[in-house]
Amino acid sequence: MSKDFQKYQAQTTPHPLGLKVESAKGSYIYTTDGKAHLDFVAGVSACNLGHCHPEIVKAIKTQAEQYLHVMVYGEYVLKPALEVSKTLARLLPQPLEQTYLVNSGTEAIDGSIKLARRATGRSQIIAAKHCYHGNSYGALSLMDYQERTQPFGPLLPHITHIEFNNENCLNVITDKTAAVVLETIQGGAGFILPENDYLKKVKHRCEKVGALLILDDIQPGFGRTGKLFGFQHFDIVPDILVMGKAMASGLPIGAFTASQKLMQLLSDKPKLGHITTFGGHPLIASAALKTLEILEQTDIIEQVGKKEMLIRTRLKHTLINEIRGKGLMLALIMKTEELANQLVLKAKEQNLILFWLLYEKKAVRVTPPLTITSNEIEKGCQIILNILDELHE
Ligand SMILES: Cc1ncc(COP(=O)(O)O)c(C=O)c1O
Structure with missing residues (x-):
């Protein structure tokens, strides 16, 4: 070495x-x-x-000769970012129609937690034991491993853990819950699939108490499990879908997608509810757009x-x-x-x-x-x- x-x-x-x-x-x-x-x-x-x-490399080269960073996310109309968001809206079921492009999976998780708290006015976030959602403070706070979290504490308060696939835990989700955050397929825990309509049951419980379901499809996404997104195997639609990893075929990216009604909350009270300089970067968005095109056309x-x-x-x-x-x-x-x-x-x-x-x-x-x-x-x-x-x- x-x-x-x-x-x-x-x-x-x-x-x-x-x-x-x-x-x-x-x-x-x-x-x-x-x-x-x-x-x-x-x-x-x-x-x-x-x-x-080769087609990804070509898309990157072409974009690099046109323009790179010109302005922080959300101010200017940049075709690559717009087209990625539009394509996702076409490929995803309703009400997943607006996408916020960010720089990594963990930032997308943080953004979706912020959105859920903003939307519900509630603070409790429920996550699964043995989950992994990333390493920035929001995502890290969802982790239940003391060994990994305790040295960096204090973390976000009001996080509760449930056992993945255990229906008996669902009554922990109440009218105090802003959101339940789950990986569609648990990764770090050992590639654990949801069983017995577990995700459907979580979604129903969330609907009953007015909580949001955030699905982390960062690893299963972009074709890895045989569908464009992992959640599409399980006959549900999350309120917020989080993606990243393979989205731009090897360039750094993350994104979260929700209904227009939910997403607009990040631009009001306060405006600039989530901001990022490089989110939706033209070079990376062109690679993401080409990735979607290849996955769709082959x-x-x-x-x-x-x-x-x-x-x-x-x-x-x-x-x-x-x-x-x-x-x-x-x-x-x-x-x-x-x-x-x-x-x-x-x-x-x-x-x-x-x-x-x-x-x-x-x-x-x-x-x-x-x-x-x-x-x-x-x-x-x-x-x-x-x-x-x-x-x-
Ligand atoms: C399921 C899941 N969520 C979130 C993340 C974090 O993504 P990133 O490393 O891009 O921040 C990962 C990365 O391994 C992941 O596998």
Whole structure:
């Protein structure tokens, strides 16, 4: 690992994977030592169209020659930002019709919490145990992990936690609740899907007491689970939909979408209820617009189910307890934490990129680009199976 990397760049862990990246294309990341690494992680579900998709690169270049930042979000009419918002309104069900573009997933979560409090005049926010919504103070406050939150306290007050998928907790949602914030599919917790119409039941309870449902579709979004957004599998529409990650195919972005009636509250009492300099940045919005266009006009999303089946069929091994998740948002749940650790590290040695999940320590993340080919899937799965055979001996 580069000494300068550790000396000059702030670190997030004592043992980063530390690949020295030279370039990236499609399903591969190329390092400075000339190796090609097959990417089964896709920048943690952020590169759904693969690395440096030529049409995305072209859209960025074209926009870069026209104009970059000209004014803070919301003042000028910038075509790329407007077209992304318009396209989302066309693709999303009512009443999701107005979009606020921001810079990251966590900012979109913060913006949606602000909107919910502003709209309801209530302060209580309910989140799920083992959730992950980001690391700015609003999103961090939703986390129930003392180990991760306590050193940074005090956090936002009036946050209550419920168990995901436990219907018996729904009476915690009352007329004091501004919003319930849930991941559509819990990510860090181990790719946990909502069961038994859980999201529908939460939505009904919210409607009954006048609370809003905010769904964090940041990771499942943009085709990863076989539909444009994860919530579309569950026959509900949230009051506020939060997105990010793969939205601009590898450029930093976040957004939240709601009804016009709700969203206008951010421009009144107070006006400038949420402001951001770079939200809706033309370069990034052009990449987001092209991403939506590609997802709409190709069969990439349609193919996700078949690719999921291929992975599930190939990755049968006695050391894998279970494969959780949906589409190409999959987690191998290993027999032990140590096996998960070994698998990620040994795969790296064999030029296959895997990664961990935040909380579920027995899990190994398999979230390749949606554009991955069957051959690449076969190749990656074979590396995994060989390593597991070796570990089993
Ligand atoms: C479900 C979910 N919500 C929110 C976030 C935060 O997004 P960002 O890292 O862009 O702030 C993430 C990022 O991993 C996420 O997976």
